[in-house]
Structures are given as structure tokens and as C-alpha cells.
Amino acid sequence: MAVDVTVKVGGEAGQGIQTVGDLLARVCRKSGFYVMAINDFESRIRGGHSFFQIRISDRPVLAPHQETHLLVALDRQSLTLHEDAMVEGGLALLDGKDDKKETGRLSVPIEELAVKAGGKITSNTVAAGACLSLFGAPFDVFEEILRERFGRKGEEVLGNNLMAAKLGYEAVQEIDFKWKFEWKPGEPKGALVNGSKAIAMGALAADCRFAAFYPMSPATGIMTNMAALAKESPFFLEQAEDEIAAVNMIVGASFAGVRSMTSTSGGGFSLMTEGLGLAGITETPIVIVNAQRPGPATGLPTRTAQGDLLFIINASQDEFPRFVFSPGTPVEAFDVMIRAFHLAEKYQVPAIVLTDQTLNDSLYIAEREFHPPDSIETFVVNDSQIGDPSGYRRFEITGNGISPRALPCAGEALVVVTGNEHREDGHISEAIHDRTNMVNKRNAKIPAMLNEMEDPELYGEDSGIMLVGFGSSKGPIRESVDILREEGVDAGCMHITDIWPFKADRVKAMLSNCSRFFTVEQNSTAQLGRLIREQTGLFPDGSVLKYDGRPFFPKGIAEDVKAFAS
Amino acid sequence: MVTVNDFECSFENKWCPGCGNFDILDSMKEAFVSLSMAPKNVLLISGIGQAAKTPHFLQCNMFHSLHGRALPLATGAKIANNKLTIVVNSGDGDCYGEGGNHFLSAIRRNIDITLLVHDNKVYGLTKGQASPTSDAGLVTKHQPHGVLMEPFNPLAVALSLGAGFVARGFSGNKHQLTGLIEEGIKYNGLALINILQPCVSFNRVNTYGWYKKRVYDIGEENHRPDDFRHAMDLAFEWGERIPTGILYKKDKASYTDKIQVLNDGPLIDKPYASEKIKAVLSGI
Numbered sequence: 001m002a003v004d005v006t007v008k009v010g011g012e013a014g015q016g017i018q019t020v021g022d023l024l025a026r027v028c029r030k031s032g033f034y035v036m037a038i039n040d041f042e043s044r045i046r047g048g049h050s051f052f053q054i055r056i057s058d059r060p061v062l063a064p065h066q067e068t069h070l071l072v073a074l075d076r077q078s079l080t081l082h083e084d085a086m087v088e089g090g091l092a093l094l095d096g097k098d099d100k101k102e103t104g105r106l107s108v109p110i111e112e113l114a115v116k117a118g119g120k121i122t123s124n125t126v127a128a129g130a131c132l133s134l135f136g137a138p139f140d141v142f143e144e145i146l147r148e149r150f151g152r153k154g155e156e157v158l159g160n161n162l163m164a165a166k167l168g169y170e171a172v173q174e175i176d177f178k179w180k181f182e183w184k185p186g187e188p189k190g191a192l193v194n195g196s197k198a199i200a201m202g203a204l205a206a207d208c209r210f211a212a213f214y215p216m217s218p219a220t221g222i223m224t225n226m227a228a229l230a231k232e233s234p235f236f237l238e239q240a241e242d243e244i245a246a247v248n249m250i251v252g253a254s255f256a257g258v259r260s261m262t263s264t265s266g267g268g269f270s271l272m273t274e275g276l277g278l279a280g281i282t283e284t285p286i287v288i289v290n291a292q293r294p295g296p297a298t299g300l301p302t303r304t305a306q307g308d309l310l311f312i313i314n315a316s317q318d319e320f321p322r323f324v325f326s327p328g329t330p331v332e333a334f335d336v337m338i339r340a341f342h343l344a345e346k347y348q349v350p351a352i353v354l355t356d357q358t359l360n361d362s363l364y365i366a367e368r369e370f371h372p373p374d375s376i377e378t379f380v381v382n383d384s385q386i387g388d389p390s391g392y393r394r395f396e397i398t399g400n401g402i403s404p405r406a407l408p409c410a411g412e413a414l415v416v417v418t419g420n421e422h423r424e425d426g427h428i429s430e431a432i433h434d435r436t437n438m439v440n441k442r443n444a445k446i447p448a449m450l451n452e453m454e455d456p457e458l459y460g461e462d463s464g465i466m467l468v469g470f471g472s473s474k475g476p477i478r479e480s481v482d483i484l485r486e487e488g489v490d491a492g493c494m495h496i497t498d499i500w501p502f503k504a505d506r507v508k509a510m511l512s513n514c515s516r517f518f519t520v521e522q523n524s525t526a527q528l529g530r531l532i533r534e535q536t537g538l539f540p541d542g543s544v545l546k547y548d549g550r551p552f553f554p555k556g557i558a559e560d561v562k563a564f565a566s
Numbered sequence: 567m568v569t570v571n572d573f574e575c576s577f578e579n580k581w582c583p584g585c586g587n588f589d590i591l592d593s594m595k596e597a598f599v600s601l602s603m604a605p606k607n608v609l610l611i612s613g614i615g616q617a618a619k620t621p622h623f624l625q626c627n628m629f630h631s632l633h634g635r636a637l638p639l640a641t642g643a644k645i646a647n648n649k650l651t652i653v654v655n656s657g658d659g660d661c662y663g664e665g666g667n668h669f670l671s672a673i674r675r676n677i678d679i680t681l682l683v684h685d686n687k688v689y690g691l692t693k694g695q696a697s698p699t700s701d702a703g704l705v706t707k708h709q710p711h712g713v714l715m716e717p718f719n720p721l722a723v724a725l726s727l728g729a730g731f732v733a734r735g736f737s738g739n740k741h742q743l744t745g746l747i748e749e750g751i752k753y754n755g756l757a758l759i760n761i762l763q764p765c766v767s768f769n770r771v772n773t774y775g776w777y778k779k780r781v782y783d784i785g786e787e788n789h790r791p792d793d794f795r796h797a798m799d800l801a802f803e804w805g806e807r808i809p810t811g812i813l814y815k816k817d818k819a820s821y822t823d824k825i826q827v828l829n830d831g832p833l834i835d836k837p838y839a840s841e842k843i844k845a846v847l848s849g850i
Contacts (some may be wrong), residue, residue: 191850201850205843209833211648212638229846234836236645236827241671245638248631252611252642255629256650257834260642278632370850372843407834408609408627408643409650418622418630419614427577427622427629 003033003058003181004562005129006065008082010051011074013044016124019070021052023128025192025363026145027137028056032186032440036061036475037363038551043217043301049077056135060367061190062329062475063554068178070134072127079105089178093130105176116566118160125161129168138181139169191365191537195359195472196221197229198330198370199263199289202337205231208287208339209258212238212249217301218357219263243268247275250286254279255417257380257407259341263289266308267298273316276350278419280320283395283442285344285351287337292356292471294549303549304357304472306522310531312352313500321445323351323452324500328474331366332497333359338373343452345379347445348405354499356522358551359472383411391426397437401444446501453498455506460485460492465565466517467493467544467557470528477520479554484561491561493520496528508536516541518564523547532546570595580619586737586763586779587616587719590684591623593740594653597747609652613665614778615691617657617684634664637672640679641821647834648678648822651751658685660699662718669720672756673727677757678820680757681751683720684737686765687772693766704771721801723796725814731757732797732814736781738774739762742810749812762808777808784811791815813819 009020018039025035034057041050055065066085073079080090086092086104095110108130114123125146132142142165145259150158199222203211211420213223219242227237240246243264249259264272269290280284294305311500312324323343327333333355340351381404389406392413396403403424408415416426421438423429456468459478469477474495484491494510494517511532519529519540526543533539544560546552573595578703598608605625612618614633621628631639636654644652647795661669661683689695689704695708698718705712724732731753735743743761750757762781764774789796789811797814822828 197850201843201847204846207838209836210642212642225761233839233846234827234833236825236833238641240638241667244635245641245668245671248635248638249642249645251631252629252639252644253646254642255639256643256646258646260646274632276637278635282629282631355630372840372847374840376838406582408629409607409647412606414605414625416622416626417628419632420630426628428619499771 005069006055007070008053008068009072010078014046015074015479017052019124027168039361063479117164122164125164126168129165133169134177196332197225202334206338206341207376210253210260212240212246214243216265216268218360222263243271247272261287266295277316279350283348289353300549309527326354326471389413394426450501456494456496463492464490464515466514470496470519476552480557483558502535504535520544584766589737593743596744612655613660615657615660620655637668647832653680658697658699673729675821676755686763688769730755730816732813733759734810735761780808784809
């Protein structure tokens with residue numbers, strides 16, 4: 001029988017929900033299962049209600065499910081909030097002694113066992129042990145994971161946790177859980193990674209040397225990972241005084257010659273837009289990750305959305321070329337970061353990577369290995385390549401719009417740059433011909449930039465109904481297609497990662513064979529649908545829209561599509 | 567040998583005749599020559615305003631950026647390549663108004679940059695509005711009932727934040743100003759030089775004559791630049807007598823001195839860490 005179960009660990013912020021979830025995910029991965037786990041939390045450090053939802057399957061999974069097989073309720077509120085989502089035969093695990101399995105509730109004296117094992121702090125390990133025991137997981141794999149996690153914290157901590165694990169495991173060993181499944185010795189199917197970590201790894205693999213940021217959910221995790229991963233690397237992370245400083249710092253660092261990035265969310269990005277324009281007019285390569293959350297203003301700080309698409313494509317006054325990417329998985333995000341840095345430098349333009357809370361904070365099993373480049377291609381010139389450095393002009397008009405880029409104080413060539421409109425030598429100009437020539441020069445890059453864009457990815461091409469999406473909804477959309485097909489609906493999907501410059505001709509050609517297409521997006525006005533209409537002249541037949549701040553679930557998408565289709 | 571002529575630039579100067587900026591520009595060139603710094607070794611970074619146009623009017627490497635943002639941009643450049651000698655040209659509006667937060671942070675970082683603030687106590691580029699250093703009560707077209715805010719005191723603020731080099735110059739004393747700029751460039755850390763400068767178009771109060779009657783050189787009155795408390799007193803002296811010179815100087819580690827990864831050379835000079843990346847990826 002196929003394995004596909006969902007465990008929800010709910011409780012107050014600060015109770016260690018993520019610890020339980022993380023332990024479960026690691027044990028499942030080590031045993032060869034696939035997992036996908038979402039983090040649902042409020043914008044607070046203590047109290048309130050949070051949950052970690054982990055889906056375990058023997059097939060690759062890139063989307064969360066709502067139906068819960070096992071609920072670990074670290075507080076009573078979790079029970080009332082989530083019991084409705086329990087499947088038949090599911091169990092809610094509680095701390096206590098009173099509830100019997102027949103009621104759908106199972107009491108385990110979690111805290112009492114934890115104290116017995118050495119301290120209340122091991123409660124999460126007791127809970128994880130009970131969960132794994134209910135599903136029939138072998139204890140030895142759990143023990144290995146605990147040794148990996150707590151081994152460095154000393155014998156006592158490790159010993160206490162091993163005891164806690166054992167007590168939790170044994171406490172429910174006699175329970176015949178309906179959703180127990182078979183565990184065979186297996187190999188991990190891939191790295192367990194969230195989008196934030198993958199983005200950080202991609203940036204370092206792309207030779208990012210400098211990052212500046214101001215903390216903002218859900219983007220901060222990227223920088224947390226960069227700081228941790230780059231301890232030994234030629235890299236420096238600066239916490240700027242605000243987002244405006246952050247973006248200007250990376251413009252300065254890139255101007256001086258190192259690959260640089262920042263990450264933020266919509267509010268911070270709004271503050272960065274003038275700096276983005278500065279990178280645009282000074283043709284300074286930078287990379288910005290915008291991790292979307294619902295807005296406007298502060299919105300829902302810890303929730304997910306895809307409402308910034310048209311803003312990102314158009315951000316900053318006036319016009320200049322830029323790249324925008326919207327990866328669907330951590331592996332795609334890793335690859336996109338490498339391409340973003342490469343293309344930003346090659347074309348001397350800003351590149352923006354559009355992610356969201358779901359991608360950044362959810363754990364995925366990487367669908368393949370992460371491949372760093374063997375070397376980094378650079379696109380700067382020195383005196384000898386310039387020939388006559390005394391006549392160097394930073395913004396020389398060339399056929400393809402790309403001017404030779406020298407670095408300041410690197411030789412005889414003087415590098416003159418201004419955010420004012422300028423002449424070829426970089427000095428301010430208000431002359432009509434300079435203005436027109438410089439706009440044309442910058443725009444001249446667009447055809448070649450467009451050629452760098454990869455085609456959208458199709459799943460079930462030539463289907464009658466196509467679902468079109470971008471970013472983290474890739475997994476949920478794809479699985480909704482599977483559901484629709486099982487129900488006899490002739491559906492397929494298209495995922496757009498390389499979103500700007502927009503490959504209008506290819507998207508148009510790819511959508512011309514279907515009878516109807518729907519966009520699937522997490523905003524309220526179908527921004528992708530509007531973009532497709534603007535760029536291709538094709539009108540979407542409708543849009544599946546979700547803007548409640550929570551991720552897409554495959555069944556929900558399928559139901560909406562069926563409603564459209566009927 | 568470097569000469570002042572090496573800095574001559576054919577780009578048309580756009581300041582008003584008689585502007586104090588000309589004297590500041592001259593002093594900068596003199597200071598560079600005195601330090602044997604050729605144009606190719608100078609990186610000027612500026613924000614927006616009349617002062618921020620300065621880099622266009624001499625031969626140098628330059629980045630004329632956004633209003634208020636010269637300091638973070640310069641900070642990024644310095645971290646990327648800590649061998650760069652960076653001088654920032656800013657104004658009272660650019661540095662203390664639009665860029666106020668960056669001013670505070672740049673001092674706290676002690677990033678090795680020479681910060682020249684051309685302080686004419688008024689907005690020149692936008693035609694005469696009050697600036698952060700305008701005196702309370704100053705009447706302008708946009709403040710017809712006079713400025714209601716108290717003026718910003720950059721020297722006292724810098725001192726209070728632990729700045730290691732705090733000076734005041736006057737564009738009408740080029741000899742002194744050249745020396746201050748030289749000292750500022752030599753200083754390892756953030757060197758703030760607030761430069762009093764008449765605005766011949768929009769400031770009818772603080773004219774050359776007004777300043778000439780009031781400014782005095784604190785070096786000639788035996789002020790010791792390591793005397794913090796006296797420096798603080800001087801920062802608040804204004805009116806009949808206006809002190810100029812180095813108010814405070816103290817050696818300490820600059821920001822990039824404290825960045826461990828720069829110990830063995832600038833970020834820009836390091837090779838791609840291919841093996842380290844692979845090790846990171848294999849370790850996840």
C-alpha cells in the first residue's frame with residue numbers, strides 16, 4: 001500500500017513544535033521516505049498557536065495535504081483547531097493520562113516521561129518517539145538521528161534524549177494505529193532542505209562575496225543560513241541599518257567588484273526600489289531575493305503569498321531591463337541563484353528572485369543533488385583589455401547595449417558613474433541625444449536577455465485544460481493535475497520560473513494547443529493571468545486564486561478547477 | 567609626481583559663481599597632491615545635492631549615487647575592497663536629513679571613509695528650503711513663518727556616538743581645510759569634516775563676511791584633540807565665535823580592520839572558493 005500520511009504538531013510558539021517536526025522529518029528521510037513539511041506560525045515568539053505539518057510518502061511530494069493522520073497536540077487549543085481535519089482512524093496525541101484510543105484521542109504522559117528521562121526539556125523527544133512508534137518506525141534509525149543531533153551537546157544531553165525517546169516509543173508500542181506503515185531499510189532520497197537554505201547555498205555557489213540585509217520575515221532565514229554556511233568562505237554579511245542602506249551597500253560592493261545580494265520581503269523591497277533603479281541606470285549587477293508575504297504594509301508577516309509579481313516586474317520609476325525568476329522548489333531556487341548572479345553580471349542589470357514564505361520555510365527532499373559551478377565566469381575588463389585606458393568610457397554605446405565594465409581604482413581607466421542620466425563617459429547629461437541613446441542602449445540588452453530565459457516547464461502537455469503557475473505553487477498545481485486526471489479530467493500544467501523578460505512567443509505557442517487554461521496563483525487579482533494577457537494576447541479562462549496567507553493544497557486547486565470546468 | 571593639473575577635468579562646472587564649493591574642490595585637490603594620490607587612486611562617492619556633484623568636477627573614479635545614500639554605498643564598496651581610498655562628498659541635507667540614519671551607523675561602524683559635509687545651512691539644489699542645520703527662525707519661501715525646528719548639531723552627535731575624527735572647516739580658509747582633508751584621509755576610520763560654506767544664492771545670513779568675523783582656529787588656542795570633554799564644549803560653541811579645526815581625534819580599529827575574513831586581503835582579491843562550496847553542499 002502506498003504511504004501518504006500527514007502529521008501535524010501543534011502548540012504554542014516556544015514549545016518546540018519544530019523540534020518534534022524536524023526529528024520526524026529526519027527519521028523519515030533516513031529511512032528512504034519523501035517528506036514535505038510546512039511551518040505555520042504567528043508573528044510572535046511565545047504563546048499563540050503554531051503548527052508544523054509534515055507529509056510523509058513513499059513517492060516524491062512537493063505539496064502539503066490538509067487531511068491529518070496523526071495530530072500531536074502540545075496544547076489543548078491544537079485539539080480544537082485541528083481535530084476537524086483528522087481522517088478516519090486518525091489519532092490525536094495528547095499529554096496526559098485520561099483519553100483512550102477509542103475516542104480518537106490518545107493520552108501519553110509526555111511531560112512525566114520527560115522528567116523521568118532527565119528533564120522537562122526532553123518532552124519533544126518523548127513526543128517524537130511516540131509518533132514514530134505509532135507509525136511503526138524502527139527505533140534504531142531514531143537513535144541514529146538523535147546521536148547526530150545531540151551528540152555534540154555532551155553525554156548527558158544525549159543520554160537524556162535517548163531515554164526520553166525510548167520512553168515515548170515504548171509508551172504507545174501496544175497501540176494498533178490504523179495508519180501504521182511498513183518501514184524497510186532505505187537510503188535517503190535527497191537532502192532535507194528548505195528554500196532559505198537552498199537560496200543561501202546557491203548564492204555562495206555563485207560566488208556571492210557580500211550580502212547586506214535588514215531582518216524581515218520570511219526572508220531572514222536566507223541570511224541566517226548564509227552566515228552559518230559561509231563561516232569559512234570569502235564572504236561577509238552586513239546587517240544594515242535599514243533596507244535602503246542594504247540595497248545601496250550591495251550596489252557599492254558590486255561597483256567595487258564583488259558579487260553582492262540582499263534579501264527582503266515586500267515592505268523592505270518597497271524601501272529598496274530607488275536603489276533598484278540606481279542599479280538599473282548605473283548598470284550595476286545586483287541580486288535581490290524578495291520572499292513574498294501577504295501585504296500591503298505589514299500584512300501577515302509570517303504567512304505566504306504571491307501578490308508581488310507585477311510590482312517586482314515594474315518596481316522603481318521609469319524603465320530599465322531586469323531579470324525576474326520564480327523558482328518552484330529548493331533545487332530550482334539553488335540553480336536560479338547561480339543563474340541570477342551570472343546573468344546580472346553578464347548583462348549589468350539587477351536580477352530579482354521571487355520566492356515566498358512557503359518555499360523559504362518549508363522542508364523538502366531535494367529532487368536531485370545541488371551542483372555548484374566549477375568556475376565563475378567574470379565580465380570585467382582591465383587596462384590591457386581596454387587598450388586606451390585614458391579614453392575609457394563606462395557607458396560606451398555598443399551594438400548589444402553592454403559596455404565594457406572596469407572596476408574603480410583597478411588601473412589607469414577612471415570609472416565614472418552616476419544615477420543621473422549621463423553621457424558615455426559617465427558624466428551627467430541632459431542633452432536629448434544622450435538621454436535617448438542611454439535609454440536605447442539599456443533596452444538594447446533585452447533581446448539577448450530574452451534568449452537567456454528558459455522555457456516554462458510543462459507537465460502533461462497537449463492536455464485540454466492547462467493550469468499555469470509560478471513559484472512555490474508548482475508542487476500543489478502538479479499534484480492537482482494528478483488528482484484531476486484520476487477523475488478523468490484532461491488536465492496538464494505549466495510552471496514559469498523564468499518570468500521576466502517574458503517569453504511571450506513560447507508561452508503563447510505552448511498554450512495554443514489547449515482548449516482552456518487557468519492561472520493558479522496566490523493573489524486576488526490574477527496577476528499572472530494579467531501578465532499573460534498583456535504579453536501574449538491570450539485570455540485565461542479563469543484563475544484559481546487564494547489569498548488567505550496559507551499555502552495551496554492540491555485538492556483545493558483540483559476542486560476549483562472542476563468547478564470552472566463543469 | 568602628482569600635480570593639481572592632473573585633477574583638471576573638462577566637464578563643465580555647474581555651481582553658482584562665488585559658491586563655497588569651489589574652495590572645497592580646490593582644497594580636495596591640494597590634499598590629494600600633498601598625499602601623492604593620483605586620480606586613479608581616488609574614489610569619490612556622493613549622494614545628491616550641489617555638494618554631491620563635486621566628483622564630476624575633477625578627474626577621479628566616482629559614483630554619484632542617490633540622495634542620502636552615499637555612506638551605505640561607500641560602506642559596501644569599502645568592504646568589497648578595503649584597499650580603496652574613499653572620500654564622500656555630501657551636504658547638510660543629504661547627510662543629516664535624507665541620510666541621517668546612515669550617518670549615525672557610519673560613525674558607529676567607524677568605516678574608513680573621509681566624509682566631507684559641505685554645510686551651507688540651506689538647500690541649494692532645490693532652491694533655498696531650510697536644511698537640518700538651518701537656524702531656528704530662518705525665513706524661507708517654504709518656511710514663511712521661520713524654521714520651527716532646532717538645528718542638528720553634527721559635531722556633537724558624532725562625538726556622542728564615539729566618532730574618532732571630528733573636525734570643522736571653513737571654505738574661506740583653504741589652507742586649514744586642505745590640512746583637515748589630508749588628516750581625514752590619513753585617519754583610519756570615519757573622519758567627519760563638517761565644512762562651513764556660504765551659499766551665495768540662498769543664504770543671506772551666513773555669508774563670507776559673517777563667517778570671517780566669527781571663525782577661529784582651535785589649534786591656535788591650544789585645544790588638544792584628545793580632550794573629549796573640551797571637544798564637546800567646542801561642538802556647542804556657536805554665535806559670536808565659531809571654532810574650526812580638529813575637535814577630536816582618537817585612534818581605534820576601523821570597521822574593516824575588525825572583519826576577520828579581510829585579514830589576509832580584500833574580498834575582491836580572493837579566488838572562488840570552489841572546494842569550500844562543495845564541502846558545504848556535501849555536508850547538508
